[in-house]
Amino acid sequence: MTAVFLGIPTAPAGVGHLRGDRPFPDAARDALRDGQLRANLGHATTTIRGKRAGVVAEVPDWAQLREAGRALKAATMARLDEHLEELERQVTARGGTVHWARDATEANEIVTRLVQATGADEVVKVKSMATQEIGLNEALEAAGITALETDLAELIVQLGEDRPSHILVPAIHKNRAEIREIFARTIPGVDPGLTDDPRRLAMAAREHLRERFLRARVAVSGANFAVAETGTLAVVESEGNGRMCLTLPQTLITVMGIEKVVPAWRDLEVFLQLLPRSSTGERMNPYTSLWAGVTPGDGPQEFHLVLLDNGRTAVLADEVGREALHCIRCSACLNVCPVYERTGGHAYGSVYPGPIGAVLSPQLTGVEDNASLPYASSLCGACYDVCPVAIDIPSILVHLRAEHVEAQTRTTPEAAAFRALSKAMSSPRLWRLAQRATGLGRFLARGRPTLPATLPPPASAWTRTRDLPTPPRETFTQAWAREHGSQEGRA
Amino acid sequence: MSARDEVLGRIRTALGPDRRPPAEVARGYRTTDDRPLPELLDVLADRLEDYRARVLRCAPDAVGATVAAALDAGLGAGWAAADVVVAPGVPEAWRPAGSTEDDGRPAVGLTAFAATLTGVTVAVAETGTLVLDASPVCGRRALSLLPDCLVCVVTADQVVGGVPEGLARLDPLRPLTLISGPSATSDIELQRVEGVHGPRTLLVVLASD
Numbered sequence: 001m002t003a004v005f006l007g008i009p010t011a012p013a014g015v016g017h018l019r020g021d022r023p024f025p026d027a028a029r030d031a032l033r034d035g036q037l038r039a040n041l042g043h044a045t046t047t048i049r050g051k052r053a054g055v056v057a058e059v060p061d062w063a064q065l066r067e068a069g070r071a072l073k074a075a076t077m078a079r080l081d082e083h084l085e086e087l088e089r090q091v092t093a094r095g096g097t098v099h100w101a102r103d104a105t106e107a108n109e110i111v112t113r114l115v116q117a118t119g120a121d122e123v124v125k126v127k128s129m130a131t132q133e134i135g136l137n138e139a140l141e142a143a144g145i146t147a148l149e150t151d152l153a154e155l156i157v158q159l160g161e162d163r164p165s166h167i168l169v170p171a172i173h174k175n176r177a178e179i180r181e182i183f184a185r186t187i188p189g190v191d192p193g194l195t196d197d198p199r200r201l202a203m204a205a206r207e208h209l210r211e212r213f214l215r216a217r218v219a220v221s222g223a224n225f226a227v228a229e230t231g232t233l234a235v236v237e238s239e240g241n242g243r244m245c246l247t248l249p250q251t252l253i254t255v256m257g258i259e260k261v262v263p264a265w266r267d268l269e270v271f272l273q274l275l276p277r278s279s280t281g282e283r284m285n286p287y288t289s290l291w292a293g294v295t296p297g298d299g300p301q302e303f304h305l306v307l308l309d310n311g312r313t314a315v316l317a318d319e320v321g322r323e324a325l326h327c328i329r330c331s332a333c334l335n336v337c338p339v340y341e342r343t344g345g346h347a348y349g350s351v352y353p354g355p356i357g358a359v360l361s362p363q364l365t366g367v368e369d370n371a372s373l374p375y376a377s378s379l380c381g382a383c384y385d386v387c388p389v390a391i392d393i394p395s396i397l398v399h400l401r402a403e404h405v406e407a408q409t410r411t412t413p414e415a416a417a418f419r420a421l422s423k424a425m426s427s428p429r430l431w432r433l434a435q436r437a438t439g440l441g442r443f444l445a446r447g448r449p450t451l452p453a454t455l456p457p458p459a460s461a462w463t464r465t466r467d468l469p470t471p472p473r474e475t476f477t478q479a480w481a482r483e484h485g486s487q488e489g490r491a
Numbered sequence: 492m493s494a495r496d497e498v499l500g501r502i503r504t505a506l507g508p509d510r511r512p513p514a515e516v517a518r519g520y521r522t523t524d525d526r527p528l529p530e531l532l533d534v535l536a537d538r539l540e541d542y543r544a545r546v547l548r549c550a551p552d553a554v555g556a557t558v559a560a561a562l563d564a565g566l567g568a569g570w571a572a573a574d575v576v577v578a579p580g581v582p583e584a585w586r587p588a589g590s591t592e593d594d595g596r597p598a599v600g601l602t603a604f605a606a607t608l609t610g611v612t613v614a615v616a617e618t619g620t621l622v623l624d625a626s627p628v629c630g631r632r633a634l635s636l637l638p639d640c641l642v643c644v645v646t647a648d649q650v651v652g653g654v655p656e657g658l659a660r661l662d663p664l665r666p667l668t669l670i671s672g673p674s675a676t677s678d679i680e681l682q683r684v685e686g687v688h689g690p691r692t693l694l695v696v697l698a699s700d
Contacts, residue, residue: 007504008501008504008505040680044680044681047682048677051681061519064518064520067517068516068520074513074514075516076513078513084498084502085499100493100494100498102498152676152678153678171678171679176679198680202684202686203686209688213688214599230664239675239676239687239689240688241688243668243689244636247632247633247636248598258498266659268658269522269654269655270518270520272654272658272669273520273653282542283538283619284620284671286542286670286673286674287689289666289667289668290667291667292666295665297595298631298632299632299666313498313504314501314505316501316502
């Protein structure tokens with residue numbers, strides 16, 4: 001059963017950042033030519049892989065935690081409507097206001113209206129994938145409201161007028177020298193002697209944002225988890241920018257994808273172990289903030305929770321693909337992916353890059369709007385191995401490829417080739433003829449172990465990115481016949 | 492139709508009419524830690540220091556003097572007690588003489604202080620995590636956020652082994668802050684740098700017999 005058949009809409013086009021303007025292979029080709037990018041990514045992903053492996057290895061019950069995480073997410077999705085209704089009741093009972101948004105456009109309208117109601121023309125933001133996804137900053141800007149990213153990496157991206165390229169470390173594609181250059185160019189009054197020492201760069205960000213935190217009246221955040229039974233929201237972070245935003249302003253607006261709900265308080269004991277170790281490779285991230293509604297005398301006195309669909313229910317309708325909704329946004333799959341490590345995140349077009357992005361983005365938008373992403377993988381399975389909630393990403397990729405193929409109304413060269421192959425393999429006579437025809441390959445290879453990459457089209461579509469081994473001198477059937485003296489083809 | 496009804500309707504459509512009850516979640520992971528308390532205290536101290544917090548251990552009756560020593564380490568000798576703000580529920584014996592009790596002034600006013608002194612509600616040994624729950628001894632959230640140096644007193648009875656035991660002791664309706672080391676970032680080349688927006692110095696006074 002698919003969402004299209006059931007009439008469940010996917011994320012609308014023209015708003016937000018789920019679609020690239022080029023297919024993945026074209027964007028990847030450019031990225032691969034950027035030596036600096038590849039060096040930065042290679043360095044960063046190697047570092048984080050090592051850290052993650054170290055802190056995961058010291059947990060003796062990691063496999064049990066991972067299984068519990070998977071099972072909890074599956075159980076949550078099976079009763080998603082009930083958990084959301086309970087969350088709404090609990091948040092409301094504790095003084096919060098819950099809003100529902102069908103899609104990005106509606107969520108942006110809700111947040112803009114809420115900010116306007118406070119009279120503020122500036123908001124401070126905690127790093128949030130959901131607000132990146134819906135293009136909230138652009139929507140606020142169009143309404144004359146300045147959105148200030150406060151996470152260091154998001155700030156780097158915002159100041160550099162760049163796009164995020166990683167779920168956890170959006171500026172992973174920039175090295176320290178490039179970051180220093182951005183700060184020196186864009187931060188007013190920055191110390192001209194600023195060096196590229198990461199500590200000095202972090203201090204420059206602290207000074208730049210300090211006053212803004214203190215004067216902010218409205219903050220916008222995402223949420224890592226929301227507990228249905230208690231109405232408790234959780235934001236997991238490192239720098240303290242999250243605490244600043246969640247604590248100091250008068251008004252807090254949290255935008256959360258509907259799949260982030262967890263049923264019970266106790267469930268956090270699983271996810272608060274799985275997430276930090278998978279994400280930053282720490283036993284625990286420096287700061288986790290949890291709050292339920294409004295607390296008199298402590299923190300924002302006005303709290304709004306915006307529950308966002310934007311294609312998630314369409315993903316839920318696919319029994320195989322819905323597992324992508326289990327993602328807790330740790331980014332471990334990006335860091336181990338041989339494709340991501342070489343192309344970086346921008347090539348994926350969507351704010352969700354890497355293996356999880358390759359299964360999530362096409363489902364949120366409908367596979368035809370991100371048709372190249374299910375193929376942006378070698379299916380090596382490293383992503384599945386590290387996923388803290390055991391999302392079987394390779395199987396979903398294959399499932400989406402099949403969906404894409406089935407959706408084709410015109411015959412593709414690939415479909416024609418497989419039809420011809422099917423015919424040849426159904427007839428011993430045609431099969432032998434086809435095997436003999438491979439002798440042509442030996443002629444083209446001229447003694448080399450693989451065929452040349454520059455075959456004429458349509459063969460080039462295959463050989464451009466793959467080594468095609470030179471066909472052997474004789475087939476197995478021929479060798480058998482020669483050595484055993486039986487007639488060719490009798491077997 | 493309201494957005495609420497429409498989104499809930501889509502979920503019900505997506506899940507279909509014949510929903511099976513979700514499978515029971517097997518919680519095969521550790522939910523208790525049988526290690527003796529002295530060992531847990533050692534683990535806690537080790538994990539805190541691994542993330543660049545300073546740990547000062549003392550007997551329960553020496554907390555006041557150890558807090559002073561912690562402030563020496565955090566602010567440099569010669570700090571003024573007037574620069575230290577304490578959570579309202581912090582016992583008198585822990586407080587430096589002449590320190591200021593948080594009076595609920597606008598949060599911005601807390602930036603005038605160099606250091607904060609609070610207690611905690613739970614400490615998780617395995618992850619080196621302190622939990623503040625906005626109770627009087629922990630103070631409101633801004634208190635442990637704005638001054639640049641944070642001193643937390645942990646008593647032995649507050650220390651548990653792992654995350655499940657820690658969360659079980661908390662009230663999910665209170666504003667909670669889990670603190671594991673000083674503020675940090677790994678955003679530049681994934682190299683960890685301590686000290687961004689939160690307190691750059693975290694000192695833990697660990698009191699046990």
